Amino acid sequence: MNLSPEQNNSPQHRPNSVDPDEISRFGALADRWWAADGEFVALHKLNPVRLGFIRDTALSHFTDKALNKPDSLKPLAGLRVLDLGCGGGLLSEPLHRMGADLVSIDASEDGIRAAKEHAAANGLEMDYRCTTAEELAAAGEQFDIVVAMEIIEHVADVNVFMDTCAALVKPGGLFFASTLNRTPKSYALAIVGAEYLLRWVPRGTHDWRKFVRPSELARGLRRNGLMTDKVTGVTLDIASGDWNRSDDTAVNYMLSAQRPA
Amino acid sequence: MEDKHDSRQHRDQANVVDVIINGGGLVGLALGCALGDAGLRVAVIDRDDPATMLDAPYDGRSSAIAWASQQALAMIGVWDHVATQAQALLDIRVSDGASPLFLHYDHRELDGQPFGYMVENRHMRQALHARAAETSTLELIAPQSATQISRLDNGVSVQLSNKRELQARLLVGAEGRLSPSREEAGIQVSGWSYHQVGIVCTVRHELPHQGIAQERFLPSGPFAILPLMGNRCSLVWTETDALAPVMMALDDDAFLAEIGKRFGDYLGELALEGPRWSYPLSLQIADRYIDQRLALAGDAAHGMHPIAGQGLNVGLRDVAALTEVLVDAARLGLDIGAPDVLERYQRWRRFDNATLLAVTDVLNRLFSNDVEPLHLARDIGLAAVNKMPDLKKLFMRHARGTVGKLPKLLNGEPV
Numbered sequence: 001m002n003l004s005p006e007q008n009n010s011p012q013h014r015p016n017s018v019d020p021d022e023i024s025r026f027g028a029l030a031d032r033w034w035a036a037d038g039e040f041v042a043l044h045k046l047n048p049v050r051l052g053f054i055r056d057t058a059l060s061h062f063t064d065k066a067l068n069k070p071d072s073l074k075p076l077a078g079l080r081v082l083d084l085g086c087g088g089g090l091l092s093e094p095l096h097r098m099g100a101d102l103v104s105i106d107a108s109e110d111g112i113r114a115a116k117e118h119a120a121a122n123g124l125e126m127d128y129r130c131t132t133a134e135e136l137a138a139a140g141e142q143f144d145i146v147v148a149m150e151i152i153e154h155v156a157d158v159n160v161f162m163d164t165c166a167a168l169v170k171p172g173g174l175f176f177a178s179t180l181n182r183t184p185k186s187y188a189l190a191i192v193g194a195e196y197l198l199r200w201v202p203r204g205t206h207d208w209r210k211f212v213r214p215s216e217l218a219r220g221l222r223r224n225g226l227m228t229d230k231v232t233g234v235t236l237d238i239a240s241g242d243w244n245r246s247d248d249t250a251v252n253y254m255l256s257a258q259r260p261a
Numbered sequence: 262m263e264d265k266h267d268s269r270q271h272r273d274q275a276n277v278v279d280v281i282i283n284g285g286g287l288v289g290l291a292l293g294c295a296l297g298d299a300g301l302r303v304a305v306i307d308r309d310d311p312a313t314m315l316d317a318p319y320d321g322r323s324s325a326i327a328w329a330s331q332q333a334l335a336m337i338g339v340w341d342h343v344a345t346q347a348q349a350l351l352d353i354r355v356s357d358g359a360s361p362l363f364l365h366y367d368h369r370e371l372d373g374q375p376f377g378y379m380v381e382n383r384h385m386r387q388a389l390h391a392r393a394a395e396t397s398t399l400e401l402i403a404p405q406s407a408t409q410i411s412r413l414d415n416g417v418s419v420q421l422s423n424k425r426e427l428q429a430r431l432l433v434g435a436e437g438r439l440s441p442s443r444e445e446a447g448i449q450v451s452g453w454s455y456h457q458v459g460i461v462c463t464v465r466h467e468l469p470h471q472g473i474a475q476e477r478f479l480p481s482g483p484f485a486i487l488p489l490m491g492n493r494c495s496l497v498w499t500e501t502d503a504l505a506p507v508m509m510a511l512d513d514d515a516f517l518a519e520i521g522k523r524f525g526d527y528l529g530e531l532a533l534e535g536p537r538w539s540y541p542l543s544l545q546i547a548d549r550y551i552d553q554r555l556a557l558a559g560d561a562a563h564g565m566h567p568i569a570g571q572g573l574n575v576g577l578r579d580v581a582a583l584t585e586v587l588v589d590a591a592r593l594g595l596d597i598g599a600p601d602v603l604e605r606y607q608r609w610r611r612f613d614n615a616t617l618l619a620v621t622d623v624l625n626r627l628f629s630n631d632v633e634p635l636h637l638a639r640d641i642g643l644a645a646v647n648k649m650p651d652l653k654k655l656f657m658r659h660a661r662g663t664v665g666k667l668p669k670l671l672n673g674e675p676v
Contacts (some may be wrong), residue, residue, distance in 0.1 A: 044599075044601060045601065047593075047595065047601075048590075048593055048595065048601075051593040051594060051595070052593060055592070055593065071299070071592070071675070071676075072300075072592070073299075073300045073301075073591055073592060075592065076594075093594070093596070094593055094594030094595050094596075095594060096594070097591075097594035097595075098592075098593070098594035121414075121415045122415050122416070122596075123277075240608070242605075
């Protein structure tokens, strides 16, 4: 396991997508990642729809994996997966349980500490690393699946981040992202609604100007040889409180792309 | 699990499961079979010895298995073990005392499929035990009881009377009306007694019943004649608190004579088969179906008046819904005992059960009396329903258990 970047190639001299303000904001909330009534409840609620998208897309893409069936309890078995910006491990633990050979990274020491503590308390053997996507890419690591959920809107430079993500995907592999679209509706719902009116997420969690349109994401991927496969909206069913996949990509959306083999 | 060389490791492995089910009755075992079938590791604890549970005197009741419940039992591999013991319900006749007006449900009016089946509980128990033994991911631990339950943020552990300790993501309380895990969680129940007693017995009769069930609303409460295999019927006779002990104390001949007054002679000579049982009737519903790392299923969550024959069917709906919720979550790698997952189960079942309890309760109050205007109203009501095909079809689908948002198992679909 290569945890540290080569010392003679200091990370400061490489293009870096980490935004220190973002890291410290999430770091301060690290102990709240798994709290049932905490600041990240909205993310817990989003987990099923995100995981369902990753699983279903992976199942139809990696058809050579004979064990991968829709009714399997380990549908990601045999796949090397990277969870980028794993935070407290909300998405990592389910990916691990689905059988993925998983590496989870976050630039926040506090986030990684919270993630490790939670995994230990649940008897899960996880591979959490406090590092950056750029460092992993520089070390030549590649994955069957790279997952960047609810992270793109928090990085310092989207273009640098997309270049790095793309480099981490093996030929024939998949890239997943979920983020917020930059539309008037997303300003109304994700900033005014979620942060100020409903207080679903702490104020200042999001900067609307950092939101990314699906077309911008797809362009960044195409520049790096990844073909965008699916774009699906994520909307809340008020009656059940569940988030579902939908055609409405104006606020929350998910995207999958593949690198040709 | 295959490691025979290290029995210590084997034991430790077997003590960590996904779900612990406390209570290996009909609902608990059906849930165990359903979850085990989907690949979840399950431990089912029951305080009674399986040998005793499979004996005839343990439970003399029979259960109406609605068509939807039968579909679910078939999907989880249980029905194959009981199919030859199941009497199809082809026709349901509801009548009001001596009134000639009655409601008639004929299965041919729907699509020719039976409304359901009558199965003796001991046969159902045998089938569930047989299926449990075939399910490699299920361990039935009996006779043992849970002496200590610790439900924590990250999981639940249960200590047994033999000091064995089990760990799981979730505990399911399926112990019936007096549920120790419900009490341990401090979940209150609301409900009331009906001041009625259900007398249950089996009779042999001369003539074939032709799969016809009868429900007669008598002043003291409903009297149900439910066809079993052969020339036999299971009787559920609702009697007042005051009169029931008198009936139970009668000798066999006098008891049979009382039955004859209510049963009539349409099936010829009657004879008692086996002992009689009596159960006080009450309605209760748990204030919550879930707590930290805990879900309730079956009578532990809701006990109802047996008027509509829905007790086990409602329990199997819990089984089908909980199975679907847990298996969906497990296939996404989610923690199956997390609050979000359990909320989904409670949301699905609680409204449905509360509605059925209320309807059953109103029916019983309406029919268990002899007030003249009510008598007339319900006679006209029954006759009117008989004349209105759409309403009647809805009632018939209710009897079959196919109304509402059904879990997949009840539609005969895999989870």
